[in-house]
Amino acid sequence: MSRASAGPEIEKLIQLLARLPGLGPRSARRAALHLIKKRAQLLEPLTQAMRMALERVTVCSTCGNIDTANPCAICTDPRRDPSVIIVVEDVADLWALERAAVMNARYHVLGGVLSALDGVGPEDLNIAGLADRVATKQAEEAKVKEILLALSGTIEGQTTAHYVSDMLEGSGVTVSRLAHGVPVGGELDYLDEGTLAQAVKARTPV
Amino acid sequence: MSRASAGPEIEKLIQLLARLPGLGPRSARRAALHLIKKRAQLLEPLTQAMRMALERVTVCSTCGNIDTANPCAICTDPRRDPSVIIVVEDVADLWALERAAVMNARYHVLGGVLSALDGVGPEDLNIAGLADRVATKQAEEAKVKEILLALSGTIEGQTTAHYVSDMLEGSGVTVSRLAHGVPVGGELDYLDEGTLAQAVKARTPV
Numbered sequence: 367m368s369r370a371s372a373g374p375e376i377e378k379l380i381q382l383l384a385r386l387p388g389l390g391p392r393s394a395r396r397a398a399l400h401l402i403k404k405r406a407q408l409l410e411p412l413t414q415a416m417r418m419a420l421e422r423v424t425v426c427s428t429c430g431n432i433d434t435a436n437p438c439a440i441c442t443d444p445r446r447d448p449s450v451i452i453v454v455e456d457v458a459d460l461w462a463l464e465r466a467a468v469m470n471a472r473y474h475v476l477g478g479v480l481s482a483l484d485g486v487g488p489e490d491l492n493i494a495g496l497a498d499r500v501a502t503k504q505a506e507e508a509k510v511k512e513i514l515l516a517l518s519g520t521i522e523g524q525t526t527a528h529y530v531s532d533m534l535e536g537s538g539v540t541v542s543r544l545a546h547g548v549p550v551g552g553e554l555d556y557l558d559e560g561t562l563a564q565a566v567k568a569r570t571p572v
Numbered sequence: 573m574s575r576a577s578a579g580p581e582i583e584k585l586i587q588l589l590a591r592l593p594g595l596g597p598r599s600a601r602r603a604a605l606h607l608i609k610k611r612a613q614l615l616e617p618l619t620q621a622m623r624m625a626l627e628r629v630t631v632c633s634t635c636g637n638i639d640t641a642n643p644c645a646i647c648t649d650p651r652r653d654p655s656v657i658i659v660v661e662d663v664a665d666l667w668a669l670e671r672a673a674v675m676n677a678r679y680h681v682l683g684g685v686l687s688a689l690d691g692v693g694p695e696d697l698n699i700a701g702l703a704d705r706v707a708t709k710q711a712e713e714a715k716v717k718e719i720l721l722a723l724s725g726t727i728e729g730q731t732t733a734h735y736v737s738d739m740l741e742g743s744g745v746t747v748s749r750l751a752h753g754v755p756v757g758g759e760l761d762y763l764d765e766g767t768l769a770q771a772v773k774a775r776t777p778v
Contacts, residue, residue: 372667373639375628379621385614386595386603393594399664400593401622402629402638408591413622415585416607420615422581423608432608433579458605461578 376402428499430475430492432457440472447471449511453496453530455479455518463516471514474499479522480529488529496530500537512540519546519561582608634705636681636698638663646679653677655717659702659736661685661724669722677720680705685728686735694735702736706743718746725752725767 372380376398384394401409425431426438433439440446450471454460460473476491500510513534517523531541546564548557557565578586582604590600607615631637632644639645646652656677660666666679682697706716719740723729737747752770754763763771 373641373645375621375624375640376638379618379625382614382618382621383592385610386589387606388595388599388603389592395667396664397592397594398625399638399662402625404591405626408588409622409626412585412588413619413626415581415588416615416619416622418581419585419604419608420611420619432582432605434581435579439579456605458602461601 372398428495429473430457430477430495431460431473445470449509450514451496451499451510451512452514452516454516455523455526459516469514476526479517479520479526481522481525491526493530493533497533497537500534500539510539512542515541515543517543578604634701635679636663636683636701637666637679651676655715656720657702657705657716657718658720658722660722661729661732665722675720682732685723685726685732687728687731697732699736699739703739703743706740706745716745718748721747721749723749 379401380391380394380398383389383397384391386394389397401412422434423432424434424436426433426436426441428437428441431438431440435442447470450469451474452460452463452469452471453474453476454463455476455478457475460475463469463473474492474496476493476496478486478491480486480488480491496513500513513530515527515530517527527543534541545568546561547568548554548561548565554562585607586597586600586604589595589603590597592600595603607618628640629638630640630642632639632642632647634643634647637644637646641648653676656675657680658666658669658675658677659680659682660669661682661684663681666681669675669679680698680702682699682702684692684697686692686694686697702719706719719736721733721736723733733749740747751774752767753774754760754767754771760768
């Protein structure tokens with residue numbers, strides 16, 4: 367009974383928009399209509415920004431970050447401490463840490479976490495690249511002193527953290543991980559027992 | 573404290589994506605990252621589809637629908653009944669009625685509803701165009717017999733319906749409106765009293 371409501375070109379646009387995370391078939395239709403209505407204010411600049419991303423955005427061959435430069439702006443920033451490398455699963459995690467702006471260090475993006483279920487092994491992740499960065503004292507990269515494993519608290523994240531930390535044993539670098547505890551602004555009775563237990567064990571004097 | 577996490581070009585892409593309905597700042601970041609990762613499968617075809625929309629999509633000068641042709645595919649479809657025009661507020665409503673596929677008629681998109689609060693008067697809507705379509709018997713448009721006002725049940729929608737129906741008085745066309753009642757699959761105790769009252773008054777024999 368149902369038929370394509372818009373022409374084939376607009377239907378194609380809707381179908382592609384629906385594949386963005388956060389948009390479903392219904393909101394993709396709204397988004398397409400919004401784009402067509404806001405031609406000069408949104409459709410034109412967004413098409414332009416996407417064309418730019420298509421032409422210029424690459425993956426940094428040092429750390430795995432995405433940027434329009436390779437090596438990326440973080441890897442070449444002279445104000446960053448080159449002796450600390452924060453290991454993250456994904457570029458989204460790198461962005462989250464940058465927004466927190468808590469450490470002026472460099473990064474290493476693994477591109478995923480180890481998962482037996484999904485068939486992700488060490489060779490599928492950018493782990494060898496991390497070992498290289500720690501081992502070789504490149505002219506532009508000073509000796510690495512600390513590796514901070516900023517990985518998720520999931521089983522896969524923690525498995526990956528163990529694997530990386532085992533691999534780095536004997537390399538002379540300090541390996542650290544993020545603290546577990548109560549989220550800032552979080553309510554106690556919504557927290558799981560594991561987090562609460564960790565927060566109690568790691569309690570700090572006031 | 574917070575700093576731009578990605579480069580300026582990627583930040584620009586995120587900001588523009590965040591202006592799509594249904595995406596906020598956080599989901600726009602996820603969407604941008606997804607686009608960059610799915611370069612060949614999503615970023616390329618979506619950029620292409622948006623460029624096409626930019627170059628080819630126009631507003632139909634007869635009915636106000638959007639399409640790559642003018643007059644649009646609905647206005648030129650010979651299998652459609654030209655004697656019935658369904659009046660809608662927006663192209664999204666036209667799409668919704670097309671998906672319901674209940675009537676093989678033509679449309680007229682007003683581009684909004686009358687609203688004293690938002691300062692929308694009859695001259696801001698495509699109402700004159702509707703009067704023209706009813707009055708002139710164009711060679712390609714047979715005489716209009718019925719105008720179905722498919723407008724929202726809101727105060728603004730009903731005000732607009734009254735205005736259009738007053739304007740068409742004496743033109744010889746039948747003016748109808750959508751039935752009020754219980755939505756299909758809707759539960760009675762979630763319905764407002766106004767809808768229930770209308771549904772009782774307009775009860776039909778089983």
